[in-house]
Amino acid sequence: MPPTKKQTNGASHEKPAKKKQPTQPKDEPKDTNGKTNGSSRKRKSPPTIATAPSKSRRSSRGGPTTPVDTVKLLNYLLSPSSLSLCRPKDETEDLKTRGANARAYSTSTFTPFEELVCALILSRPIGHMLGLRSIRTIFNEPYEYTTAKKIHEAGYEGVRKALDAARTQHRQKTAEEIVRMATMVVKNPEMDEDNLGMYGLREACNKSVEEERKMLKSNVKGLGKTGLDIFGRRVQGVWEEWYPFIDERTGRAVEELGLPGHAEELRKLVEEKWEELGVGDIEAQNEAEKKRKALVRILERAVGADLEGNVGALKAEAA
Incomplete structure (x- = not known):
């Protein structure tokens, strides 16, 4: 996701400047953690597995990470009980009034096309709450812009109206990008006109992750690395x-x-812990898909708790 007040991709944590030491090379560059490139070299991220974060990284809350009971933590993340700590209170309250069938980023299963819409929205420089509110507004009544065809027919004015109702930021730019993407999907057979599995795109790229990322980035204006990462995670x-x-x-x-x-x-x-995890509510075609979807849920709730500043509370509840 893009940087927000709570969400900082690659934010600098450099220490205050120290007096120049005679043994320190004069112009040695530093990375975002304030270390010289000689001691911390940036690694290249492969398309399907992101670069591993540092093993010695300390908590952004000011202290070292605390050991946890892995099974308890995973089960809590996978359970509905963790939701209140992993999403904005705004979403929790909104869903109470929308009813049981309301669609939300934190609880619903979306089609790949819908995930692209979400990735575009969430990669804009807006807060977590506003991003999720925009998604709920667009995908639920009275708008229900859930396919490329519906968005294309609604046009800029229709999508902009939905974003106005969401009371979000950067509405003009976001509406333009969503409509442009929907129009491209409708008119491009390779993106798949049924708007569901996007099988056309997958076949054109021979299901190569690298090629699919390249095609999406080159064809979907506004979808950069952050958006592609959000899309890939889901x-x-x-x-x-x-x-x-x-x-x-x-x-x-x-x-x-x-x-x-x-x-x-x-x-x-x-x-390793699969037999001990509660995943009965995850719908999937087979066990392999259920494991993938379980990982997605764990990731979404972990990053949601962090964005909401609830990491400590979540660990305490899980224990």
Whole structure:
């Protein structure tokens, strides 16, 4: 997700400048943690597994991470009980009035096309609460802009009206990008006109994650690395080639909870503890898909708790 007040992708944590030491090289560059490149080299992230966050990273709340009971923590993250700590209070209250069938980013299963809409919205420089409110407003009554065709027919004015109702920011730019993407999908057979699985795009790219990312980035204006990471984090539940994937922002949040922040390590942990985890409410076609969707839920709730400043409270509740 893009940087917000609570959400900082790559925010600097440099210490105050010290007096110049005679042994310090004069112009040695530093990374975002205030370390010289000689001691902390930035690693290149492969398309399906994000760069592993530092193993020695301390909590952004000011202290070292606290050991946790892994099974208890995973089960709490997977349960409905954790939701109140992983999403804005605004969403919790809104869903009470919308009814049981209301669609929300924190609880609903979206089509890949809908995930693209969400990624566009959430990659805008707006707060977590406003992003989720925008998604709820667009996908629920009276708008229900859930397919490319519906968005294309509503046009800029229709989508802008929905964003106005959401009382969000950057409405003009966001509306333009959503409508432009929907129009492109409707007119481009490779993006798949049924708006559901986007099978056309997948076949055109031979289900290569790298090629799919390239095609999406080049065809969807406004969808940069942050948006693609948000999309990838969610779509891996149904697109197995993207699994396992953790973007750097979410990896840091996962580590805050005391879990592995690297995709492959967290996947292995979930596999090892699988028989002890409560995943009965996760709908899937088979066990493999259920495991992927379980990982998605864990990631979404971890990053949600971090964005809401509830990491400590979540760990306490899980214990």
